[in-house]
Amino acid sequence: MVAYRYLGRSGLKITEITYGNWLTHGSQVENDTAKACVRAALDAGISTFDTADVYANTAAEAVLGEALDGERRESLEILTKVYWPTGPHGANDSGLSRKHILESINGSLRRLRTDYVDVYQAHRYDVSTPLEETMQAFADVVRQGKALYIGVSEWTAEQLRAGHALAAQLDVQLISSQPQYSMLWRVIEEEVVPASRELGVSQVVWSPVAQGVLTGKYLPGTPPPAGSRATDEKGGANFISRILGQENTLERVQRLRPVADELGLTMAQLAVAWVLQNDNVAAAIIGASRPEQVTENVVASGVTIPPELLATIDEVLGDSVQRDPGMTARNAPGPR
Numbered sequence: 001m002v003a004y005r006y007l008g009r010s011g012l013k014i015t016e017i018t019y020g021n022w023l024t025h026g027s028q029v030e031n032d033t034a035k036a037c038v039r040a041a042l043d044a045g046i047s048t049f050d051t052a053d054v055y056a057n058t059a060a061e062a063v064l065g066e067a068l069d070g071e072r073r074e075s076l077e078i079l080t081k082v083y084w085p086t087g088p089h090g091a092n093d094s095g096l097s098r099k100h101i102l103e104s105i106n107g108s109l110r111r112l113r114t115d116y117v118d119v120y121q122a123h124r125y126d127v128s129t130p131l132e133e134t135m136q137a138f139a140d141v142v143r144q145g146k147a148l149y150i151g152v153s154e155w156t157a158e159q160l161r162a163g164h165a166l167a168a169q170l171d172v173q174l175i176s177s178q179p180q181y182s183m184l185w186r187v188i189e190e191e192v193v194p195a196s197r198e199l200g201v202s203q204v205v206w207s208p209v210a211q212g213v214l215t216g217k218y219l220p221g222t223p224p225p226a227g228s229r230a231t232d233e234k235g236g237a238n239f240i241s242r243i244l245g246q247e248n249t250l251e252r253v254q255r256l257r258p259v260a261d262e263l264g265l266t267m268a269q270l271a272v273a274w275v276l277q278n279d280n281v282a283a284a285i286i287g288a289s290r291p292e293q294v295t296e297n298v299v300a301s302g303v304t305i306p307p308e309l310l311a312t313i314d315e316v317l318g319d320s321v322q323r324d325p326g327m328t329a330r331n332a333p334g335p336r
Contacts, residue, residue, distance in 0.1 A: 008175030009200025083123030151176030
């Protein structure tokens with residue numbers, strides 16, 4: 001069964017393998033398959049589920065709510081996010097204004113079929129809204145009982161410090177950060193992780209298998225497999241193309257197979273286990289288009305990778321690893 005870890009400096013425990021439905025529910029897979037994946041997650045011991053209102057333009061939340069309907073709510077941890085536009089993309093349909101936050105939480109709760117979410121997260125930093133307004137709105141969501149804790153996603157260390165300080169003044173707990181993190185994408189290690197340790201914030205990381213690249217299914221000099229994410233315009237083809245286009249990356253990923261074999265893991269399991277070696281990571285978010293993918297990935301829970309193999313991974317990947325902490329800010333949205 002999947003192990004639990006505390007989320008930040010709080011008493012909340014979440015499963016270190018968390019099921020997320022970005023790019024899948026309401027978009028990439030049929031609803032019956034999506035529900036089967038959720039059932040596989042529950043059967044494997046996953047109780048933590050991550051989503052966002054923008055995923056499939058609110059459809060992902062609705063599918064997850066239907067899939068979890070009838071489960072004991074107290075036995076689940078549900079995380080969702082707000083920032084990106086949904087609906088008709090009106091002037092106030094995006095960002096972290098008080099209006100958008102307070103309206104969005106109501107929509108999310110309705111779609112998720114729950115009275116509250118465990119963690120409500122700012123999906124990005126909003127440079128167009130005063131941070132004081134944003135944090136006051138999040139505090140009001142908590143005081144209204146619609147969320148238990150708050151978190152952020154893809155914030156810089158400086159933004160995280162500022163948001164955490166305001167949350168503390170408002171007597172609400174900001175306990176999570178949701179960044180991209182994998183063997184190939186380590187931009188949080190230099191600044192975000194040290195700041196988070198200091199503040200009592202944990203990482204709940206997305207794309208631990210680098211959109212499938214670290215599964216080893218993409219071979220050097222070979223077209224992407226039919227039906228893979230790299231060939232699916234709705235499933236992240238543009239996102240993954242950035243990695244596939246990096247010189248020597250696919251060749252280096254293939255050289256990780258002996259490491260996975262030595263540990264008795266698949267390449268995907270190795271990738272998920274790797275992010276969990278970081279003690280500031282509370283959970284790795286996995287997605288799935290088939291139930292068996294969930295069953296495979298949960299094997300990574302509880303795995304310890306010896307220091308010598310971690311060093312081997314670093315040596316093999318070399319300069320294919322992106323470490324620049326400035327990438328978080330450069331990839332952030334601009335003024336609305």
